[in-house]
Amino acid sequence: xxxxxxxxxxxxxxxxxxxxxxxxxxxxxxxxxxxxxxxxxxxxxxxxxxxxxxxxxxxxxxxxxxxxxxxxxxxxxxxxxxxxxxxxxxxxxxxxxxxxxxxxxxxxxxxxxxxxxxxxxxxxxxxxxxxxxxxxxxxxxxxxxxxxxxxxxxxxxxxxxxxxxxxxxxxxxxxxxxxxxxxxxxxxxxxxxxxxxxxxxxxxxxxxxxxxxxxxxxxxxxxxxxxxxxxxxxxxxxxxxxxxxxxxxxxxxxxxxxxxxxxxx
Amino acid sequence: xxxxxxxxxxxxxxxxxxxxxxxxxxxxxxxxxxxxxxxxxxxxxxxxxxxxxxxxxxxxxxxxxxxxxxxxxxxxxxxxxxxxxxxxxxxxxxxxxxxxxxxxxxxxxxxxxxxxxxxxxxxxxxxxxxxxxxxxxxxxxxxxxxxxxxxxxxxxxxxxxxxxxxxxxxxxxxxxxxxxxxxxxxxxxxxxxxxxxxxxxxxxxxxxxxxxxxxxxxxxxxxxxxxxxxxxxxxxxxxxxxxxxxxxxxxxxxxxxxxxxxxxxxxxxxxxxxxxxxxxxxxxxxxxxxxxxxxxxxxxxxxxxxxxxxxxxxxxxxxxxxx
Amino acid sequence: xxxxxxxxxxxxxxxxxxxxxxxxxxxxxxxxxxxxxxxxxxxxxxxxxxxxxxxxxxxxxxxxxxxxxxxxxxxxxxxxxxxxxxxxxxxxxxxxxxxxxxxxxxxxxxxxxxxxxxxxxxxxxxxxxxxxxxxxxxxxxxxxxxxxxxxxxxxxxxxxxxxxxxxxxxxxxxxxxxxxxxxxxxxxxxxxxxxxxxxxxxxxxxxxxxxxxxxxxxxxxxxxxxxxxxxxxxxxxxxxxxxxxxxxxxxxxxxxxxxxxxxxxxxxxxxxxxxxxxxxxxxxxxxxxxxxxxxxxx
Numbered sequence: 059x060x061x062x063x064x065x066x067x068x069x070x071x072x073x074x075x076x077x078x079x080x081x082x083x084x085x086x087x088x089x090x091x092x093x094x095x096x097x098x099x100x101x102x103x104x105x106x107x108x109x110x111x112x113x114x115x116x117x118x119x120x121x122x123x124x125x126x127x128x129x130x131x132x133x134x135x136x137x138x139x140x141x142x143x144x145x146x147x148x149x150x151x152x153x154x155x156x157x158x159x160x161x162x163x164x165x166x167x168x169x170x171x172x173x174x175x176x177x178x179x180x181x182x183x184x185x186x187x188x189x190x191x192x193x194x195x196x197x198x199x200x201x202x203x204x205x206x207x208x209x210x211x212x213x214x215x216x217x218x219x220x221x222x223x224x225x226x227x228x229x230x231x232x233x234x235x236x237x238x239x240x241x242x243x244x245x246x247x248x249x250x251x252x253x254x255x256x257x258x259x260x261x262x263x264x265x266x267x268x269x270x271x272x273x274x275x276x277x278x279x280x281x282x283x284x285x286x287x288x289x290x291x292x293x294x295x296x297x298x299x300x301x302x303x304x305x306x307x308x309x310x311x312x313x314x315x316x317x318x319x320x321x322x323x
Numbered sequence: 324x325x326x327x328x329x330x331x332x333x334x335x336x337x338x339x340x341x342x343x344x345x346x347x348x349x350x351x352x353x354x355x356x357x358x359x360x361x362x363x364x365x366x367x368x369x370x371x372x373x374x375x376x377x378x379x380x381x382x383x384x385x386x387x388x389x390x391x392x393x394x395x396x397x398x399x400x401x402x403x404x405x406x407x408x409x410x411x412x413x414x415x416x417x418x419x420x421x422x423x424x425x426x427x428x429x430x431x432x433x434x435x436x437x438x439x440x441x442x443x444x445x446x447x448x449x450x451x452x453x454x455x456x457x458x459x460x461x462x463x464x465x466x467x468x469x470x471x472x473x474x475x476x477x478x479x480x481x482x483x484x485x486x487x488x489x490x491x492x493x494x495x496x497x498x499x500x501x502x503x504x505x506x507x508x509x510x511x512x513x514x515x516x517x518x519x520x521x522x523x524x525x526x527x528x529x530x531x532x533x534x535x536x537x538x539x540x541x542x543x544x545x546x547x548x549x550x551x552x553x554x555x556x557x558x559x560x561x562x563x564x565x566x567x568x569x570x571x572x573x574x575x576x577x578x579x580x581x582x583x584x585x586x587x588x589x590x591x592x593x594x595x596x597x598x599x600x601x602x603x604x605x606x607x608x609x610x611x612x613x614x615x616x617x618x619x620x621x622x623x624x625x626x627x628x629x630x631x632x633x634x635x636x637x638x639x640x641x642x643x644x645x646x
Numbered sequence: 647x648x649x650x651x652x653x654x655x656x657x658x659x660x661x662x663x664x665x666x667x668x669x670x671x672x673x674x675x676x677x678x679x680x681x682x683x684x685x686x687x688x689x690x691x692x693x694x695x696x697x698x699x700x701x702x703x704x705x706x707x708x709x710x711x712x713x714x715x716x717x718x719x720x721x722x723x724x725x726x727x728x729x730x731x732x733x734x735x736x737x738x739x740x741x742x743x744x745x746x747x748x749x750x751x752x753x754x755x756x757x758x759x760x761x762x763x764x765x766x767x768x769x770x771x772x773x774x775x776x777x778x779x780x781x782x783x784x785x786x787x788x789x790x791x792x793x794x795x796x797x798x799x800x801x802x803x804x805x806x807x808x809x810x811x812x813x814x815x816x817x818x819x820x821x822x823x824x825x826x827x828x829x830x831x832x833x834x835x836x837x838x839x840x841x842x843x844x845x846x847x848x849x850x851x852x853x854x855x856x857x858x859x860x861x862x863x864x865x866x867x868x869x870x871x872x873x874x875x876x877x878x879x880x881x882x883x884x885x886x887x888x889x890x891x892x893x894x895x896x897x898x899x900x901x902x903x904x905x906x907x908x909x910x911x912x913x914x915x916x917x918x919x920x921x922x923x924x925x926x927x928x929x930x931x932x933x934x935x936x937x938x939x940x941x942x943x944x
Contacts, residue, residue: 077768078768108501108502108503108504109472109501121838123834123837123838146840147840150838150839150840151839153838154838154839155834155835155838157831157834157835158831159831162830162831162832163831163832163834163835164832164835165832165850165853165854166854167853167854167856168853173832176836176839176841177839180836180839180840180841181839181840213596214359215596216596224835228839243358243359243528243597244358244528244529244530244569244572244573245358245568245569245572245592245593245596245597246358246596247572247574247590248572248574248590248591248592248593249592249593251574251590252589252590252592255587255589270501270502271502271574272502272576273531273573273574273575273576274574276574276576276577276582276585276586277574277585277586277587277588277590278586278587279586280586280587296582296586297582297583297585297586300580300582301580301581301582310503311502311503313506314502314503314505314506315502315576316576317506317509317535318497318502318505318506318509318529318531318532318535319531319573319574319575319576320530320531320534320558320570320573320575320576321575321576321577321578322573322574322575322576322577322578322585
């Protein structure tokens with residue numbers, strides 16, 4: 059149980075480098091530098107940055123998929139390295155990821171049914187029956203006929219919905235979405251984004267969304283973190299940061315994003 | 324300068340493209356906008372003569388008065404490169420990783436001009452400079468993997484304009500690039516087009532990008548051009564329901580920094596998804612997904628022009644007008 | 647809350663499964679051809695346990711080198727008067743036994759080694775792969791000869807020799823693709839919900855490299871048949887009186903003047919069996935690929 063003042067996830071002075079990276083005394087080689095941030099329960103946070111900014115790496119460290127070398131990462135007040143044994147499973151269950159490319163995040167040789175049951179089998183040691191799966195699949199706007207299909211028989215949008223259903227099947231507290239709509243067409247993007255918004259509201263999820271698209275983030279996220287070269291450049295409420303950016307980099311990003319975007323009122 | 328007429332492409336008995344008319348004026352920049360499965364890339368390939376072998380093509384692709392579809396392979400090869408240049412989506416995949424930059428850019432020069440030796444190198448260096456690459460002389464000897472994505476794309480553009488083509492066809496040239504780099508590349512394309520009086524056919528799924536670069540746009544759905552004309556007219560007063568829906572689904576950026584009103588507002592979606600090839604309804608291809616469809620839509624709409632610069636095919640257009 | 651049911655009902659553009667008859671007709675021809683060939687040879691080998699035209703090794707010294715079509719000898723006889731058909735049938739037994747056993751064991755060991763290396767820590771992968779390469783570099787025939795010297799010639803020696811030869815091949819071939827799969831998102835997703843690496847290797851990597859393994863297996867079967875024949879040819883494999891295609895082929899070498907046609911019989915048998923396995927492997931691979939086993943309009 060969290061006290062209302064304790065953030066759900068907090069990161070203090072975290073540094074991360076990939077296993078075989080060469081760390082020079084000057085500090086190059088680290089993928090993430092001096093990251094400090096906090097995420098409140100039920101908030102929606104967008105992490106933006108260009109390629110190489112480390113945003114995808116950051117969420118993987120935050121949810122425990124990658125292990126940081128320096129600093130602290132806490133989930134629900136407890137250091138994530140202290141979640142051992144059954145606790146480790148519980149940490150996994152509460153932290154789920156939706157990946158960017160649905161065609162790569164689902165095993166092409168497993169039926170949708172099988173892919174959907176994996177998290178529950180792994181984390182809760184039981185196999186859900188079809189009724190449970192159908193509820194899960196209906197919640198993301200798909201019908202039960204997809205269960206017997208293979209990934210290659212579904213469209214990108216349908217697959218991404220399956221990916222979302224899969225991560226939500228274990229009722230996580232926080233959902234990390236790594237560029238969840240970048241690989242999708244505009245009209246399908248809109249469907250999936252709306253879906254994420256609805257599910258977030260229905261299930262009381264905390265949502266952390268990585269995106270390179272400022273337009274998408276400004277629609278979905280009340281809070282924003284701007285990253286560049288593995289560091290946090292700026293963070294705060296989206297409306298504040300984007301209407302009055304304090305960093306020149308954010309301003310440049312904004313300008314570029316505006317240039318290639320449609321102006322909407 | 325480029326005019327498509329009655330262009331039909333079929334693969335395996337499925338009609339992939341059916342375009343009655345599409346025109347690109349000299350010096351103009353036309354955006355061809357569609358989602359995946361719309362046929363936009365196929366159209367670009369049809370113009371380039373790069374369709375797969377199984378494809379059956381009929382109609383006219385008139386380039387400067389000549390129907391490219393009637394040309395044999397060798398004549399077509401002469402046109403490609405010399406008069407039409409191409410820029411593709413992923414520069415990492417379109418550049419040969421084993422070839423130095425200078426060689427890749429100079430290929431077109433060697434094939435289509437009489438320049439040799441030092442003159443070629445000089446031209447390549449000049450081209451690299453024109454695409455705003457820093458220190459072009461050093462870049463000549465580099466390999467693609469030593470360049471960033473944005474730089475690679477500039478190299479591709481340099482190679483495409485090397486023989487001074489009249490038309491540049493770019494298929495999603497900035498989709499794989501970061502947003503700041505994208506802006507630079509788009510500005511580069513605009514300036515090259517203006518300086519060289521080179522027409523541009525810009526294929527993309529992104530209406531925002533197209534609005535930035537192009538002065539004309541054609542929206543393609545299910546292999547048909549559903550709306551075409553002046554970009555501002557179409558974006559501000561879209562007539563075809565698909566165009567309107569596409570615009571509504573685009574997240575865009577808020578006007579005047581009004582971000583607080585933006586957040587949490589749901590996007591308007593288009594019900595369903597693009598049907599697979601061969602599963603489009605008869606008549607108006609969009610009617611199964613359209614909120615405003617009626618029985619009339621089972622017959623293919625005829626072309627209506629709300630102004631000389633704005634044509635569409637819809638029985639129930641968004642802004643009213645004849646139906 | 648806006649009505650999502652419209653999106654629900656529209657999102658069903660999924661292919662349907664056609665009838666069984668239709669699916670059988672869609673199966674690749676390689677599967678049928680290969681299957682037919684392999685089944686024929688297996689059947690012949692099996693039948694040889696119960697019946698052969700003549701008892702094994704029955705010598706007909708009065709009828710040596712009879713040409714095909716001579717009364718009672720459909721394909722003729724060999725130098726010692728043994729009926730060719732009988733020899734071929736008995737030889738089939740041998741070839742199939744050795745090639746099946748050696749291939750199955752080599753694939754099993756090789757893929758386990760390959761998968762383990764792919765899943766091991768980065769630092770260790772290099773040295774281990776080099777070890778496998780060293781195994782690849784061992785000259786196969788030489789190993790066989792050495793084994794024969796220590797264990798004496800025979801089927802067991804031949805089988806062991808082939809296994810030693812093929813395990814590094816199977817291992818080497820599995821490492822690369824296994825590593826590629828391990829880098830994919832769905833593997834990361836599996837770790838994300840707590841799966842161990844061993845599970846991932848077994849349940850995600852292995853099925854996804856199975857097309858490769860099937861092709862590998864069929865090629866290795868074919869190779870094993872050829873190697874067994876070669877070893878018998880070199881008198882390292884089975885010895886008389888056991889029949890073997892390789893040994894048969896060996897004998898026909900010296901008969902090029904007297905009966906030049908004789909070498910075709912064991913030769914063709916070997917080629918057709920090897921071909922059969924190749925085709926079968928190709929067909930199986932196509933059939934087992936969920937994307938290739940087309941189930942309707944995409």
